[in-house]
């Protein structure tokens with residue numbers, strides 16, 4: 014349905030008070046394009062206009078304040094580029110100096126000497142004198158001052174400030190648009206929702222967030238606008254999911270058959286309850302008639318790979334092929350080894366295709382996948398490159414990092430039919446449930462929330478560098494017992510060379526401590542073949558110590574390795590540390606993680622070490638990670654795309670409101686699944702305006 018054009022969609026360059034140049038700047042710096050964008054650009058904080066600070070009390074105040082006093086004594090100082098206009102500002106308790114680096118005559122005219130003003134600005138102490146540069150001055154008798162008790166301060170960039178688009182100028186431009194609100198902004202939510210959720214009307218909220226008359230008004234406005242952000246995001250995700258189910262037909266995996274049962278019977282252990290539940294969820298979803306799009310999440314070591322294996326066998330038992338795609342060659346090789354070990358005894362063939370497969374290795378694989386005789390193909394990105402065709406691909410298991418590229422290109426694998434393979438995305442990083450809902454609401458989610466029995470929690474210790482000899486002694490003892498050790502060095506941002514140097518220095522140190530034949534290393538720069546050889550040698554326990562950058566981050570499975578030592582652990586994020594630690598603790602022996610850091614640590618780095626030493630629960634760690642870093646930065650979560658439309662709401666903090674908004678969105682969708690109820694029309698239009706259908710579906714249909 015075509016969107017009715019609204020006056021608020023007018024481009025900013027038509028705003029007379031702004032001008033073309035500054036309009037361009039607003040777009041390039043802040044992404045603001047239309048009148049509406051400016052109205053939706055909210056203050057990032059507020060100054061209380063009822064508070065006037067006496068100049069005498071300026072000491073120890075390091076933010077914007079309001080002063081009230083008389084302006085006197087304009088004077089020019091300096092010459093040429095160093096020229097400044099100065100003035101004195103006095104109240105009954107003292108005086109400050111005012112400085113302007115630009116403009117002189119018009120200022121003097123606009124703010125005549127001898128008058129009383131209210132000044133807004135940040136005083137700074139220079140040579141014992143408080144000075145305020147480019148203050149905002151309002152005549153003390155101006156009606157503007159009575160507008161609101163709280164005065165919004167808007168974020169601007171340096172570049173904007175240089176073009177005289179200061180926070181206060183921007184504030185004035187925005188204020189000049191607010192009169193459009195009553196005429197052009199309409200309520201978008203159905204009135205029953207507003208009533209139930211105690212939401213103030215949208216036009217009021219937009220007005221009040223810019224010019225609140227009280228803290229209470231401001232809070233009501235923020236609540237309303239946050240609700241909108243979270244509600245529409247979740248409505249979009251849920252609607253996308255619903256429509257996908259309707260839109261994309263799926264193969265039906267009706268039977269649980271021979272290969273599935275054979276693997277089940279051949280396992281030396283029984284599946285955890287969580288694994289069973291998740292396999293059941295997948296099985297039902299793959300037989301519901303629509304294409305599955307499911308996220309499989311669980312802590313490291315919770316047995317996701319096994320669940321993926323069962324899912325693939327389900328496809329095979331129903332006459333379909335499946336594939337598994339990993340982000341790196343090492344990981345692909347690892348998955349290939351695991352799956353071959355599990356599946357060759359039951360007679361299911363698995364092949365591996367990566368960028369370094371030779372043409373000779375490639376040919377039979379490509380033939381087998383194209384004619385349908387190869388049941389399972391594991392690989393890297395090579396799987397979606399030209400040349401790979403499947404006769405009847407029923408399921409693609411994908412490592413999360415690939416999800417976008419692959420979900421979109423799933424059709425490449427299809428034949429000329431409309432039916433896409435089922436997709437199972439394995440997430441290496443657990444995501445707290447509340448966040449998963451917001452980030453992945455368009456996917457179905459299966460969570461393995463239980464570890465196989467008998468796992469001994471990994472003992473984790475934090476050491477400062479000056480105590481590192483303790484770690485060497487400890488490692489020597491473990492090696493004497495026959496165990497093996499990983500040592501990980503951080504990647505150095507943006508420079509493969511220094512990253513390498515870091516590892517190289519570490520290697521020399523370890524060779525010095527343990528002897529050359531006891532230490533091996535891998536690094537991204539190493540040719541894949543050499544890398545594989547060294548990893549294999551380690552896996553066969555021919556070398557006890559493996560040094561690496563984060564290449565072993567995910568996937569490597571050497572049960573005899575029981576020590577994970579992480580150097581410069583402060584350089585890693587929490588979820589990375591957790592993933593790394595998950596490389597040990599896979600066998601029967603007690604495992605250990607040693608975090609080594611310099612003495613001087615930032616608050617957050619220290620906190621990360623505390624979290625790591627106090628828990629091994631990935632969900633708790635993800636939660637803490639979220640608190641420390643904010644949701645947008647969480648590793649393994651979806652890129653900022655969908656979160657970028659949240660300007661007030663924070664999924665990490667507004668958990669309750671998020672849940673509430675999600676529940677309301679889900680009710681609305683259940684009540685009006687076809688988006689046909691006329692009472693909801695403004696709401697559906699708003700959804701379309703915020704998340705245009707074309708953008709949502711453009712990539713996949």
Ligand code: ADP
Nearest residue numbers: 282283284285312313314315316317318319465
């Ligand atoms: P994830 O991929 O979730 O990190 P994996 O699938 O690699 O975990 O499993 C970790 C280890 O646990 C593997 O060695 C696997 O064989 C084993 N495992 C998986 N499920 C079970 C189970 N139910 N009982 C015992 N061991 C299990």
Ligand code: MG
Nearest residue numbers: 314317318568
């Ligand atoms: Mg695994």
